[in-house]
Amino acid sequence: MTITESTNIKVSLSSDAHGYAAQFAAEQATPRKGKQVYLNTLAVYAVNNYLKWLNIPSNLAQSDCWNPALRALFDVADLVLPNIGKLECRPVLPGQSALNVPLEVTEDRIGYVAVQFSEQLDQVELLGFAPYHAIAKSLDPLPLEQLQSLDTLIDKIDWIKKSVRISQWFEEIFQADWQPPASLLPQYRYKSSFKTVTAFRGSELGIKRRSKQEARIEALRGNDRSTMRAKLMDLAGQGVVLLLQVNFQAPDTEDIDIFMRLYPAGDSMYLPPDLQVNLLDESGNSCMKAQAGKTNDKIQIDFSCQPEERFSVRLKLGDISITEKFII
Numbered sequence: 551m552t553i554t555e556s557t558n559i560k561v562s563l564s565s566d567a568h569g570y571a572a573q574f575a576a577e578q579a580t581p582r583k584g585k586q587v588y589l590n591t592l593a594v595y596a597v598n599n600y601l602k603w604l605n606i607p608s609n610l611a612q613s614d615c616w617n618p619a620l621r622a623l624f625d626v627a628d629l630v631l632p633n634i635g636k637l638e639c640r641p642v643l644p645g646q647s648a649l650n651v652p653l654e655v656t657e658d659r660i661g662y663v664a665v666q667f668s669e670q671l672d673q674v675e676l677l678g679f680a681p682y683h684a685i686a687k688s689l690d691p692l693p694l695e696q697l698q699s700l701d702t703l704i705d706k707i708d709w710i711k712k713s714v715r716i717s718q719w720f721e722e723i724f725q726a727d728w729q730p731p732a733s734l735l736p737q738y739r740y741k742s743s744f745k746t747v748t749a750f751r752g753s754e755l756g757i758k759r760r761s762k763q764e765a766r767i768e769a770l771r772g773n774d775r776s777t778m779r780a781k782l783m784d785l786a787g788q789g790v791v792l793l794l795q796v797n798f799q800a801p802d803t804e805d806i807d808i809f810m811r812l813y814p815a816g817d818s819m820y821l822p823p824d825l826q827v828n829l830l831d832e833s834g835n836s837c838m839k840a841q842a843g844k845t846n847d848k849i850q851i852d853f854s855c856q857p858e859e860r861f862s863v864r865l866k867l868g869d870i871s872i873t874e875k876f877i878i
Contacts, residue, residue: 559600559676559700567595568671577618589641590615590627593665596674597629597639606707607632625652628659634710635660637703642666642677648691649680656686660706660858664697679703682858686804709832709860713875716796716808717857719777728779734791735780739813739848781874782815785867788822789815792863792874804856806878810863812842812849821846825867829853832860 571591575584594615601608612630614620628636638659640649649664662685664677678697685692714725731740775798783790795809810829814821821842827849829838840849855861855878862875 558678560673561596561599561676562673563592563596563671567592570595574618574621578622583622586625587615587621589643589667590621590625590639592667592671593627593639593641593663593674594629596665597637597663597676600676601629601631604704606704624654626655628655631660631707634707638662639665642694644669646694648693649697650691651685651689653689656689657857659685660710661703663700663703664694676700681706683856686857706860709875710877713860713877716794716806716876716878719779719796720775720798724779728781731778731780731791731793733780734782734815735793735813740778740780740793740811783865783872783874785822785825785865785872786870788867789818790821790825790865791815792865805854806856807854808852810851810853812865814847819847820844821849822867825849825865827851828864828866830862830864830873832862834862837861 571588574591575588578584578587594610594613598608598610609630609632610616612632613628613636614624614626615628620626627639627641629639630636636659638651638655638661640651640662642649642664644667646666649662651662659682661682662680664680666675666677668674677694679700679702680692680697681702684696684698714728715723718724719728731737776795778793778795780791780793783792791813793811793813795811797807797809812821812825812827823842823844825842827840828836829851831837838851838853840851842849853861857878860875860877862873864871864873866872
């Protein structure tokens with residue numbers, strides 16, 4: 551493996567890689583499908599080796615492209631990263647100027663790696679990374695010059711490792727410290743009416759007020775694609791409870807509504823005075839903020855995101871600061 555001056559990574563293709571590719575290609579019904587599977591297999595194998603070099607765990611056996619039935623049905627080149635998600639490894643042929651992504655792999659991916667082949671198929675060059683939203687917003691091919699560096703991929707993997715993955719809540723997968731609200735709060739607190747002030751669009755950083763928001767929230771309360779969890783946050787001996795209610799909207803939109811609340815913990819009537827809460831985007835830019843007064847019994851911030859978007863919540867009290875990272 552070599553690193554070029556342009557910081558692109560070159561990975562040699564071993565006989566083992568070609569062995570798997572030939573085996574999987576031979577199973578296909580047509581030569582065209584066989585070629586597709588051959589290249590997909592090499593692309594995934596190369597990215598897998600690159601991640602091994604970085605000591606990032608991956609699992610070929612759990613990937614759809616390693617499943618005989620799924621690779622026969624779909625144009626898939628995914629690599630499973632345990633507890634992280636699926637990374638799509640898309641072949642780029644010589645002379646190709648854009649990254650083509652089939653419709654069947656535009657969901658359930660943390661992003662896409664462009665893998666450019668040499669004429670001899672003896673090595674590939676990892677051209678860069680495209681995050682989920684770069685592909686999901688448009689089904690058009692992505693020009694190669696718009697790819698981000700592989701460092702972006704590594705940063706994203708690191709972020710996910712340290713983040714709460716909210717989408718897993720709908721699969722009944724929860725981190726131990728994220729509990730049912732009833733275990734941390736009396737129901738009268740978090741069952742009270744939500745009153746929304748503002749909304750946040752994660753990727754657009756557009757803070758805006760929504761009309762008829764309370765009626766919209768009442769409608770969402772009947773949505774069975776809703777979940778709620780809470781976590782006790784310790785700020786130098788002063789506890790507060792961070793609660794998130796998450797609602798998936800109608801099937802014709804990818805928007806996900808998040809209603810965030812901060813409550814005093816235990817028998818306290820009010821939040822600690824001067825408690826600050828800051829909502830940050832994935833780059834660390836502040837999007838919304840609030841501060842508790844002497845007699846505030848909750849802080850509320852409501853916003854919306856889309857799949858794979860990242861944000862964080864920073865709590866600050868005096869010199870003590872806690873940041874909780876999330877990914878949809």
